[in-house]
Amino acid sequence: MKAALSESLAATTGAPDERLERLYRRWGAGGYGLILTGNVMVDARYLGEPGNVAVEDDRHLDALRSWAAVAGAHGTPVWMQINHPGRQGNPVTTEGRTVAPSAVGLDIPGIPAPRALTDEEIVDIVERFATTAAVAERAGFDGVEIHGAHGYLIGQFLSPHTNRRTDRWGGSIENRARFLLEVVARVRERVSPAFAVGLKLNSADFQRGGFEEGESRAVIAMLATSGLDLLEISGGSYESPAMVGKGVAASTVAREAYFLEYAATVRELAGAVPLAVTGGFRTRAAMDAALASGACDVIGLGRPTATDPDAARGLLDGTVSTLTSANTSVPVPRGLGSRRAVRTVDGVLDLQWHTDQLHRMGAGLDPDPRHSRVRALVGAARRNGLDAFRSRRRRSVG
Numbered sequence: 001m002k003a004a005l006s007e008s009l010a011a012t013t014g015a016p017d018e019r020l021e022r023l024y025r026r027w028g029a030g031g032y033g034l035i036l037t038g039n040v041m042v043d044a045r046y047l048g049e050p051g052n053v054a055v056e057d058d059r060h061l062d063a064l065r066s067w068a069a070v071a072g073a074h075g076t077p078v079w080m081q082i083n084h085p086g087r088q089g090n091p092v093t094t095e096g097r098t099v100a101p102s103a104v105g106l107d108i109p110g111i112p113a114p115r116a117l118t119d120e121e122i123v124d125i126v127e128r129f130a131t132t133a134a135v136a137e138r139a140g141f142d143g144v145e146i147h148g149a150h151g152y153l154i155g156q157f158l159s160p161h162t163n164r165r166t167d168r169w170g171g172s173i174e175n176r177a178r179f180l181l182e183v184v185a186r187v188r189e190r191v192s193p194a195f196a197v198g199l200k201l202n203s204a205d206f207q208r209g210g211f212e213e214g215e216s217r218a219v220i221a222m223l224a225t226s227g228l229d230l231l232e233i234s235g236g237s238y239e240s241p242a243m244v245g246k247g248v249a250a251s252t253v254a255r256e257a258y259f260l261e262y263a264a265t266v267r268e269l270a271g272a273v274p275l276a277v278t279g280g281f282r283t284r285a286a287m288d289a290a291l292a293s294g295a296c297d298v299i300g301l302g303r304p305t306a307t308d309p310d311a312a313r314g315l316l317d318g319t320v321s322t323l324t325s326a327n328t329s330v331p332v333p334r335g336l337g338s339r340r341a342v343r344t345v346d347g348v349l350d351l352q353w354h355t356d357q358l359h360r361m362g363a364g365l366d367p368d369p370r371h372s373r374v375r376a377l378v379g380a381a382r383r384n385g386l387d388a389f390r391s392r393r394r395r396s397v398g
Contacts, residue, residue, distance in 0.1 A: 008051030019362035031313030064139035086153030143196025198230035
């Protein structure tokens with residue numbers, strides 16, 4: 001499976017354009033059994049990053065149809081990943097403050113705290129997920145993956161650290177899972193039985209006081225009869241980016257598949273729902289062993305596909321046994337930030353370096369494994385408007 005990677009390549013209108021088509025033409029010919037798009041937002045007012053595709057209605061239907069057709073031209077099923085960033089919304093593109101279950105800010109300097117959603121707004125967002133899924137089906141996508149991991153809005157509802165509500169949406173794990181369960185149910189109602197509905201879920205947030213493995217297992221048990229067609233296991237968030245290997249034990253990185261051991265513990269809880277594991281796979285031997293163990297049914301490849309768009313074909317035809325992975329860590333002198341802050345910067349840099357590779361393919365170029373980490377950091381600041389945001393904040397403070 002070509003796992004979701006946020007591309008940040010939409011037109012200013014929020015529609016996919018020729019850059020996304022060029023990128024997905026490369027992936028579409030890469031031999032994958034399933035292709036997931038990255039972060040399509042259900043509300044154009046709240047983007048995770050500038051350049052996210054946003055689908056609120058049929059206004060971009062023709063462009064979406066073209067995107068789906070190009071990506072699936074070789075017969076590979078293509079699913080749209082749908083998401084709401086919550087408090088992880090980009091502060092530049094967001095109209096006003098970001099929103100979240102509770103007004104708990106990110107532990108990242110300079111990012112304003114969100115405001116708490118009202119009950120009416122929560123119900124509206126549930127419906128927005130369903131509307132986006134219905135548009136995806138009309139556009140010719142084969143399914144959607146609901147993004148419930150990596151610290152985005154659904155993950156914020158699940159976590160006791162970020163969800164401190166005392167109404168029907170907070171408190172017990174049953175209440176904190178209500179938002180996710182209603183999103184899944186409403187999406188399933190709005191699409192046809194043949195249209196696939198998947199979910200990406202954290203094994204844990206890897207944050208003190210956050211969503212832990214025991215609660216994750218409880219949520220999976222609740223989802224077992226919800227009509228899901230795939231459950232993808234991941235972990236981490238912007239603050240603790242375990243999904244890119246930051247903060248993960250060295251022994252886990254060495255044996256690959258960061259979340260495989262957890263997946264094995266929920267195999268029976270998931271019932272007949274196929275399990276995908278994404279994060280850390282680099283060798284065909286490890287992938288074969290994971291499938292043979294029964295811990296998962298699908299191997300998700302994320303960052304390796306940014307530098308080798310044909311990764312699946314090489315693995316399947318035997319010409320590739322090991323996928324390369326760029327080391328994007330930047331040494332930070334002792335005393336210049338907490339361990340968590342360093343992990344956060346490391347994780348953001350890693351993601352942005354790989355995003356640059358997607359932009360190269362979107363421009364019709366090949367990936368560049370020698371791409372400068374410094375240029376990636378500068379490009380990330382420019383793309384995300386952080387210089388303008390900090391300048392605006394300094395003026396407002398002054």
